[in-house]
Amino acid sequence: MESKENQWSDVLVKSKQGHLKRWLRLLLKSKTGTIGLLIVLLIIFIAIFAKLLAPHDPNQINAAMMLKPPAWVEGGDTDYILGTDNLGRDILSRIIYGSQISLVVGVASVILAGIIGIFIGLVSGFYGGFLDNILMRIVDSFLAIPTILFALVILTVFGPSALTLIVVLGVTNWVQYARLIRGEVLSLKEREFVRAARSMGVRDHKIILKHLLPNVISPFIVISTLSVATTIILEASLSFLGLGIQPPTISWGGILSDGRDYVATSWWLAAFPGLAITITVLGMIFLGDWLRDVLDPREKKV
């Protein structure tokens, strides 16, 4: 236990001091971790440089080029590598632009959920007692609501937009962080360094900020990478259902949704945006798994 913990803090400490080499060595040890990181970096790169990378204007309607199959299939056009949709828009360009919204919604909602969850978790775990009871029952009731249903209701009431989507996904996701962080805090506050801080009269908010928060960040990072992945799927599902991102803003779920009526004859309309989602999510999960191995001593295989 002790040595594992040492390695764990070792990794964090060294990285803080700029020992990137150490991280890199640890990363290269794990194949899936490397693949995951590469995928995530690639998606981020694509999202940032979408304008330069996309071969066509993603919203350019071209009646002459409707439902073209991918370039390597008979009847395909090399100009449109992944084919075109029912309005003659380039699928590749749409997927490239779609990565922006997927990432933004995924990351922003996780950050929002994280801020709420960490705060509630810290307060609940640290003070315990009645407050803890109340907060945890609230968490339980949130867990009892089906996420998709809740999101659908809110989006119908407030109207679908990227911002509402972020808020809705953030608000439904904070509970898992609150529970995780609370659990960590419960064990941390019995550790002797927290008791030491108390015995020397350090104020509560300082204990929370200086002793508890820095020690719950790494489990948070692990869960949040995995949670970005599920959020991207959720966003795609909502967009597919028509309550997510609205056109002309392009999202992967939206592309899927647009192609719904033509899937029987034109498989590429659904296959490529679906693939984009799968690869991104897989990359996030690989990265998250690796981070957990490195950051979280309890999940570590000896």
Add this chain to the structure above:
Amino acid sequence: MTVILSVRGLKKYFDVTEGWWKKEKQYLKAVDHISFDVNHGETLGIVGESGCGKSTTGNLIMQLLEKTEGEIIFQGVDLSTLSKQQLRKKRAEMQMIFQDPFSSLNPRMKVFDIIAEPLLTHLNLSSEKLKEEVLSLMDQVGLDRSYIHRYPHEFSGGQRQRIGIARAIALQPKLIICDEPVSALDVSIQSQILNLMSKLQKELRLTFIFIAHGLPAVKYISDKIAVMYLGKIVELTTKEKLFSKPLHPYTEGLLSAVPLPDPMLRNKKDGVILEGDIPSPTNIPSGCRFHPRCPHAQEKCKNEEPTFIAHEEEHYVACHFPLKEGVGVLEK
């Protein structure tokens, strides 16, 4: 000699009633009516088996736990009468050194931040003054100044304990409660740390309450020793008297359990080996709580609880039949 801390009738009962439908409450009597005084500049050792309430006593004095009953009077003030604000100020005068040097230091803080924390909490120092102060504390406990920006995991157990000690003496407290400060360390390091602590005690005129589960560590550093059994102090006297002429059979048992380095002496030693385990503090035996394990137990011990009285000057014991010829550890 002035009394710096007196504890009177201190009790701590934990409610361990299972289920809300049970009418009768069950209590774990961790500390059950103990009283003692500590003089300024001296060291009181508290020994006993694990689970006897010695650490709870330490936590109660430090106000980390709320007492059930009794008084803790520190420098003439009953600590429970203080407001939160006053208590926080008072905490500067009493500090604690912990058992586990691995969990007592925050893994995310550098040595500087750890030692500076009490100073930042209670004093208003400029950053240069603060650094100076931390460096001089590091000198005092024998830590190299170059370690100031390192993290706790880069140190060995003994060095970590030095960091913990530096943190405890930073505010120049009057009283330090040492909760088994050496029991997690290698034997060779133990003596270094004990030497450091007694050096600091002389230099800074500290008062120690030294909690330990074995007598050897306590023997070195203590002036007076209290032996605890199941939440009660069974014997309290000076180190010399305790080691040469113990009055309580439990003390005698503890003394016999101290290993002797000389095998010749070991064979001669006609001590008592304690049988059995410490009973559960939720179900304390009637009468004298030591009677089921006591080799000299009689009928009276089963029914009547002995009072804690001065058998002779400075020698308190709670036993109906104190040993007449107590067998101490053979003096070398």
